[in-house]
Amino acid sequence: MDTRRLDSMAILNGGILNRPGPRTDIPEGRLPVDAREGTREDARCALDSGRLLDVPEYYGCVHAWKDDAGYHGRLLQYRKLTEAPDFATAEECLTWFYDTVDNVTG
Numbered sequence: 545m546d547t548r549r550l551d552s553m554a555i556l557n558g559g560i561l562n563r564p565g566p567r568t569d570i571p572e573g574r575l576p577v578d579a580r581e582g583t584r585e586d587a588r589c590a591l592d593s594g595r596l597l598d599v600p601e602y603y604g605c606v607h608a609w610k611d612d613a614g615y616h617g618r619l620l621q622y623r624k625l626t627e628a629p630d631f632a633t634a635e636e637c638l639t640w641f642y643d644t645v646d647n648v649t650g
Contacts, residue, residue, distance in 0.1 A: 566625045570607050570618050571596060579608075579641065587641075588634050591615070597641060604648035608641045610634070619644055 576598035579587040591597055597608040604621040615637035619627035627644070631637040 563623045565623055566620065568618055568620070568625055568628075569616070571609055571611070574609065580645070584638060584642070587638060591634055591637065599641075599645050601645060601648040604644075606641060606644045606648060608637050610637075617641055617644070619648070621648070 574594065574596040576596045577587070577590045579590070579597045579599055587597060591608060591610050594610065597606075599606045604619050604626070607618045607620075609616055613630070615631040615634055617627065617629050617631065617637055617640050618625060629640055631640065
């Protein structure tokens, strides 16, 4: 995780919007759900039903999903993939997800 808290104007002046986003394995076409709304159990149900947990925050965009291989989390910061853990259980994934959301909240 990139723990720097960069100035927004400096980021924009540095041309971040002109950079392409990183290539990731975050699935496209899944219905996203903002996991800040509702309970942790709501997020678990959404995750297990195939939805994409998606929380864009000031210092990063946090994603989590489930597929046949297990549970996955991704953190994108400043147009870079900074974390890409995989998990065996929903509980491990949700713990990482909520901890990461707390860390990237501006």
